[in-house]
Amino acid sequence: MAVSSSSASTSSAGAASIDVASIVAQLMTVENKPLDALAAKISQQQVVISDLGTIKSKVSALGDMLKAFQNPASYNSAVASTTDSTILQANAANGAIPGSYNVTVGSTASASKFTISGYSSMTDLAGINSVAGFSITVGSTTYNTLGTPAGTPSLAASATIGDLRNWINGLGVNVNASLVQTTDSSHYALMIQGTQTGVANALSYAGLDMVSGPSIVITSGSADVPTITESASVTFNALTAGQTLVIGGLTFTAGTSGATADQVAAAFAGIANEETYTSINTDKGLGDASGGAFTAGSLSAWSSGSATGANIVFTSDISNSNVDNLVSSGSAGGLTATTVSTAQDAAFTINGTDFVRSSNAVGDVIDGVALNLVSSSGTTQVLNIARGADNSKQTIANLISAYNDLVSTYKSMTANPSNSSANKLGTFANSPTVLSFIGDIKSKLSSGATYGSPDPVTGKLSTISLSAMGMDLQLDGTIKFNDAAYALASNKGLQSILSAGVKIGGVTGTLSSNPRVTTTQGTASSNESASVAFSSMSPNETLSFAGLTFKAGSSGASAAQVASAFSSLSPAGTTADSFNSSKSLSALTGGTFTSGVLTGWSSAGAIGTSVVFTSTTSNADVADLTSTQTAGTTDLLAFINSQVGTNGVLSLEILAKTTASSNLTKHQADLQARLLTIQNNLTAQYSALNALLYQLSSTSTALSSAFTALTNSQSSN
Structure with missing residues (x-):
C-alpha cells in the first residue's frame, strides 16, 4: 500500500504561504513507485502460488483415479454365500477369486x-x-x-x-x-x-477368599397342607471387621473388632416382618460392643425366632405356600465362583485341510475372503464366491475425467496468443517450463499399459493401448471415451486383463553406465584413494556407493548432479537423511539419498562430474570402492506421486514461491517504514519553510507600516 500524503496545515496563523500537503503528496507519488511495483509483484506471486496449488490438486486427483484404475480389486467385485449363515458367514472383497469351498467348523474360538x-x-x-x-x-x-x-x-x-x-x-x-x-x-x-x-x-x-455364607436349611411350605408354612434354619458364621451379611432384606455390618457367630445370630433374632434396621438397632442397642449393627433395609416377607447359639429359625410371612427360598449375600453372605467359558481356539477344515486360529474372524486362508465362524457343526458348509458386476467402464470414465480436467487447467494456465484465441494470458504463459512435467504425464499415459506376468522367455510384459480399452487421445491433448471400442474390448475379456493388474507407463527403465573408479592403493604411509567419474542416471534409478544409496528423481539426474550429491561427504557414520538435510538434496537437485550411512570413506568437493574419495582407514590397503545400480521405472503413478510428494517438484516449487513471497512482503514492510520516514521528514521541512515564509511576510508588513507612518509624520511637518 502506498504511503499517503500528510494533511498538515498549509499556513501558520495567517494567510497560506505554500501548500505543504500538495507539495509532499506530489513528491511521495514519485517515492511510492517502487512500493507500488513491489505490491504488484507480491500480488502476482500469490496468483502463481494459488495456481500451483490448483495444479497440484488436479495432479493428485489424477493420481487417485490412476491408482483405482491400476488396482485389480477395482474390477473384481465379488459376492460370497454360505449354505447356513448360523454356522458360517463370509464376505468377499473385490479381487476375490471365484470358486467353491467345503468348510466344516469343528469348534469356534472363545474367550475366558x-x-x-x-x-x-x-x-x-x-x-x-x-x-x-x-x-x-x-x-x-x-x-x-x-x-x-x-x-x-x-x-x-x-x-x-x-x-x-x-x-x-x-x-x-x-x-x-x-x-x-x-x-x-x-x-x-x-x-x-x-x-x-x-x-x-x-x-x-x-487371590479371592471365597467366603462361606451361613448354612441355610429350607423346609418348604405347602399350599395343600395349611399347617406347613415355609421355614429356614440359619446357622451363622463369625464375621471380620467391616464384612456385611444380607438376609431377608436386612444388611448387617460387623463392627471394628468383627462379630462372633453368636453375636450375628443374636442380632438377627426376634425380628418381625417389615421391621426396619434403625428400629432394630435402637431396640437391641446394637453397635461395636455387640459385634456390629444393621446398616440398611428391613426384614421383608420373613420373621425370625429366638437364637440358639449361632442358629435361628426364620418363618415365611406368607402362610401355607412354597415361597422363594431365603438366601444370603454380602461380603460374608457367601461367594460363588463360576467359570462361564474357557479360552479355546477355532478349529475348522477347508477342502480337507485343517486350520486352527485364535479368532472366529478369519481372513488369511482364502485370498480376499473374510470368514466368520458362528457356531460349530458336524455338517459341511458350502462357501461360494461369485464374480459381481463389471464396473470397469466407470473406473475408466473416472480416469478420463480426472485427466481431461488436468489438461484443461494446464492449457488455461499456459495460454498465450500462439496457442489460444483467448485474450487473457495464463499465469505461466511466459514461463511454461514450470509446468513442463504435464508433458511427461501425457507422454507416459500415451505409452499404454502393461499387465500380467513377464514372459518366461523374453521377460517382457503384455501390453495394451489406451484405444484398445476405449480411450482415444484427441488432438487437443484430451481423451475421449469410445463406447464401441470399449464394448469390443469388454467382449474380448477386458475385465480379466484389468483384474490381472495393469500399470500405465510401467516400462522398466535402463541402467546408466557405471561410475568409473580409478583406485590408488594405500600403503603404510598413505591412505587409499579413489577418483570417481560419475555418469548421468535414469529416472528413479538407484546407485549404492560407500554405504549410501542415491535415487535419481523422476526426471533423472545429470552426471554433475550425482557428483555433487556424493561430494564433500564426512564424517563416516553419517546417515542418508542427515546428508539430504545438510546438502538440501531434492528432486530439483537430481535426487536424494534413500538409505544407508557413509561407510569407510570420505569425499572431497566435486570437480565437474568427478569426486575423489579417501579411505578413513589409515595406512592400509583396504577393499576397493565399488558401486551397485538398480534400474528405475517410467511408471506414471510413481511419477505423479513424485511430483506431489513432500520433496516433489511441485511441492518444492510452491515452497520456493511461498518463501519468495514472504521475503517480498517483509521487504514491502521495510520499504513502507522507510517511505513513512521520508514523508514525515518532507512534511517537517516544508512546514518549517512555510513558517519561515510567514515570519518574513509578517516582518515585511511591519516594516512597510513603519515606513508609511514615518512618511506621513514627515509630510505633516
Missing part, C-alpha cells in the same frame, strides 16, 4: 469368562487375600494387586468390589471387568472376561 456372585452392593469388600493379593494372568503375564510386575498399580486387601473392577480395567490389557445386578439391588456379581479369543489370550485369576 468368569463370574463371582454373592455381593450385596458395589461397596462390598472384594475379599482380596491379605498375604498373596489378587492376581490375574492374561496370556503369559500375571498382574498382582501387590504391585507386580513393575509399573502395576497396587490395591489394598480392604478394597471394595468396585475398586477391584476398576483396578482390573485400569491394567489396560486384554481383560474387562464389570459389576452387574443379578436378581435385585442386594445381589451383584463381578464378571471378568477376556477381550480376545484363543488359547494364547487365556485368563485365570487367584
Whole structure:
C-alpha cells in the first residue's frame, strides 16, 4: 500500500504561504513507485502460488483415479454365500477369486469368562487375600494387586468390589471387568472376561477368599397342607471387621473388632416382618460392643425366632405356600465362583485341510475372503464366491475425467496468443517450463499399459493401448471415451486383463553406465584413494556407493548432479537423511539419498562430474570402492506421486514461491517504514519553510507600516 500524503496545515496563523500537503503528496507519488511495483509483484506471486496449488490438486486427483484404475480389486467385485449363515458367514472383497469351498467348523474360538456372585452392593469388600493379593494372568503375564510386575498399580486387601473392577480395567490389557445386578439391588456379581479369543489370550485369576455364607436349611411350605408354612434354619458364621451379611432384606455390618457367630445370630433374632434396621438397632442397642449393627433395609416377607447359639429359625410371612427360598449375600453372605467359558481356539477344515486360529474372524486362508465362524457343526458348509458386476467402464470414465480436467487447467494456465484465441494470458504463459512435467504425464499415459506376468522367455510384459480399452487421445491433448471400442474390448475379456493388474507407463527403465573408479592403493604411509567419474542416471534409478544409496528423481539426474550429491561427504557414520538435510538434496537437485550411512570413506568437493574419495582407514590397503545400480521405472503413478510428494517438484516449487513471497512482503514492510520516514521528514521541512515564509511576510508588513507612518509624520511637518 502506498504511503499517503500528510494533511498538515498549509499556513501558520495567517494567510497560506505554500501548500505543504500538495507539495509532499506530489513528491511521495514519485517515492511510492517502487512500493507500488513491489505490491504488484507480491500480488502476482500469490496468483502463481494459488495456481500451483490448483495444479497440484488436479495432479493428485489424477493420481487417485490412476491408482483405482491400476488396482485389480477395482474390477473384481465379488459376492460370497454360505449354505447356513448360523454356522458360517463370509464376505468377499473385490479381487476375490471365484470358486467353491467345503468348510466344516469343528469348534469356534472363545474367550475366558468368569463370574463371582454373592455381593450385596458395589461397596462390598472384594475379599482380596491379605498375604498373596489378587492376581490375574492374561496370556503369559500375571498382574498382582501387590504391585507386580513393575509399573502395576497396587490395591489394598480392604478394597471394595468396585475398586477391584476398576483396578482390573485400569491394567489396560486384554481383560474387562464389570459389576452387574443379578436378581435385585442386594445381589451383584463381578464378571471378568477376556477381550480376545484363543488359547494364547487365556485368563485365570487367584487371590479371592471365597467366603462361606451361613448354612441355610429350607423346609418348604405347602399350599395343600395349611399347617406347613415355609421355614429356614440359619446357622451363622463369625464375621471380620467391616464384612456385611444380607438376609431377608436386612444388611448387617460387623463392627471394628468383627462379630462372633453368636453375636450375628443374636442380632438377627426376634425380628418381625417389615421391621426396619434403625428400629432394630435402637431396640437391641446394637453397635461395636455387640459385634456390629444393621446398616440398611428391613426384614421383608420373613420373621425370625429366638437364637440358639449361632442358629435361628426364620418363618415365611406368607402362610401355607412354597415361597422363594431365603438366601444370603454380602461380603460374608457367601461367594460363588463360576467359570462361564474357557479360552479355546477355532478349529475348522477347508477342502480337507485343517486350520486352527485364535479368532472366529478369519481372513488369511482364502485370498480376499473374510470368514466368520458362528457356531460349530458336524455338517459341511458350502462357501461360494461369485464374480459381481463389471464396473470397469466407470473406473475408466473416472480416469478420463480426472485427466481431461488436468489438461484443461494446464492449457488455461499456459495460454498465450500462439496457442489460444483467448485474450487473457495464463499465469505461466511466459514461463511454461514450470509446468513442463504435464508433458511427461501425457507422454507416459500415451505409452499404454502393461499387465500380467513377464514372459518366461523374453521377460517382457503384455501390453495394451489406451484405444484398445476405449480411450482415444484427441488432438487437443484430451481423451475421449469410445463406447464401441470399449464394448469390443469388454467382449474380448477386458475385465480379466484389468483384474490381472495393469500399470500405465510401467516400462522398466535402463541402467546408466557405471561410475568409473580409478583406485590408488594405500600403503603404510598413505591412505587409499579413489577418483570417481560419475555418469548421468535414469529416472528413479538407484546407485549404492560407500554405504549410501542415491535415487535419481523422476526426471533423472545429470552426471554433475550425482557428483555433487556424493561430494564433500564426512564424517563416516553419517546417515542418508542427515546428508539430504545438510546438502538440501531434492528432486530439483537430481535426487536424494534413500538409505544407508557413509561407510569407510570420505569425499572431497566435486570437480565437474568427478569426486575423489579417501579411505578413513589409515595406512592400509583396504577393499576397493565399488558401486551397485538398480534400474528405475517410467511408471506414471510413481511419477505423479513424485511430483506431489513432500520433496516433489511441485511441492518444492510452491515452497520456493511461498518463501519468495514472504521475503517480498517483509521487504514491502521495510520499504513502507522507510517511505513513512521520508514523508514525515518532507512534511517537517516544508512546514518549517512555510513558517519561515510567514515570519518574513509578517516582518515585511511591519516594516512597510513603519515606513508609511514615518512618511506621513514627515509630510505633516
